Amino acid sequence: MQNDIKKAIEDIYINGNTELFITKCRDTVDFLDELLEKIKTKSENVEKFFDSNEPSSEIRIVVNRCSFSEGEIEYVSLLQINKIVKYFYLQDEFSIDSPDPDGMDSYLAGFRNEPYSKKQFDVDETICNYLTEKGYSRLYINDMDEVYPGIKKFKDREETNQMTVGNALFMDMWELCNSD
Structure with a gap:
């Protein structure tokens, strides 16, 4: 785990500086519109999720769709830009209609931290280069899933789930921003 993470x-969940979290969640990512414009030229659709009072700005990018005789495959990239620390998480996904009539789902899907298509690679490269220039570093799924021991995932519940980096910094698990 990186020292700044x-x-x-520790500042927020151990030392109780929840005001830091709340203040950062109210911030906006000031360069987001510029990044969205760069991504839009390389993708079919870009959807920014409402991020007011959230610890990260989330963007869903439909990179492209490819049709073939048995159906269609869709390539999607999900981007989260953190407001608490200067990190981002980028996940590449695909989904395809299942040709199996005995399948349990009507589609097959997968995700990872690497692109599935050349167009997805181009979008990822644009995002990573842009955010790196802005001083952000990339987190991967193993970074997001790293557990910080001793902090409960849900503030007022008795349970054994432990807080991960992704839960602690990219989600408002303790509902600090919406407790008003």
């Missing part, structure tokens, strides 16, 4: 988690 560890420090932010």
Whole structure:
């Protein structure tokens, strides 16, 4: 775990500086519109999720769709830009209609931190280069799933789930921003 991530988690969840979290969640990512314009030219659809009072700005990018005789495959990239620390998470996905009449689902899907298509690679490269220039670093799924021991995932519940980096910094698990 990177030191600045560890420090932010300790400040908020151990030392009780929840005002830091709340204040950062109210911030906006000031360069987001510029990044969206760069991505829009390389994709079919870009959807920005409402991020007011959230610890990260989330964007869903439909990179492209490919049709073939048995159906269609859709390539999607999901981007989260954190407001608490200067990190981002980028996940590449695909989904395809299942040709199996005995299948349990009507589609097959997968995700990872690497692109599935050349167009998805181009979008990812644009995002990573842009955010790196802005001083952000990329987190991967193993970074997001790293557990910070001793912090409960849900503030007022008795349970054994532990807080991960993704839960602590990219989600408002303790409902700090919406407790008003």
